[in-house]
């Protein structure tokens with residue numbers, strides 16, 4: 657059986673964003689594992705307008721070409737890690753918009769979060785957990801939270817990989833993500849087999 661695929665979605669698009677640090681760090685931590693495959697998916701490569709479709713993707717196909725490409729990309733994955741910047745105590749608008757542009761591609765798949773900010777992005781992550789539930793996902797309990805003091809050190813040249821508590825926290829999160837990814841993949845495959853047989 658091929659390994660389940662996890663997308664690391666980079667959830668902010670500013671030119672000098674911090675997001676690349678957590679994305680590259682969690683990718684390296686993931687690549688050291690043998691149970692999952694990881695790929696970075698950058699929202700910069702999916703410049704969708706603020707949601708302006710006539711209907712929700714729950715009710716009909718999206719007309720926007722980038723949105724169609726985004727949905728097809730999400731379909732490739734069995735689980736997700738989101739980098740979660742906190743803008744005004746909430747997730748970034750661009751990440752919320754990206755959530756709005758898909759429905760079935762998120763459903764019955766796990767979501768994990770690497771938050772960062774004044775309180776480690778905790779408020780953004782809590783919002784994202786609610787959004788993920790509405791998208792039909794299974795947000796997992798353990799997240800990584802990178803606090804401001806750590807961000808300052810990283811902007812000064814320190815590597816996230818050199819911080820022991822983050823290495824431990826990242827591994828714990830990926831262990832949990834792996835459990836949910838495998839469990840939900842079995843359940844989705846069963847659903848698919850039943851639908852084909854019907």
Ligand SMILES: Cc1cc2nc3c(=O)[nH]c(=O)nc-3n(C[C@H](O)[C@H](O)[C@H](O)COP(=O)(O)O)c2cc1C
Pocket residue numbers: 668669670672673674675676741742743744745746772773774775776777
């Ligand atoms: C519009 C905006 C709002 C912000 N609001 C918050 C906030 O509410 N809480 C917080 O901890 N940091 C806040 N910040 C600081 C961000 O945590 C910090 O800029 C971080 O690097 C943003 O992620 P990014 O660089 O990947 O875009 C805000 C930054 C921006 C640009």
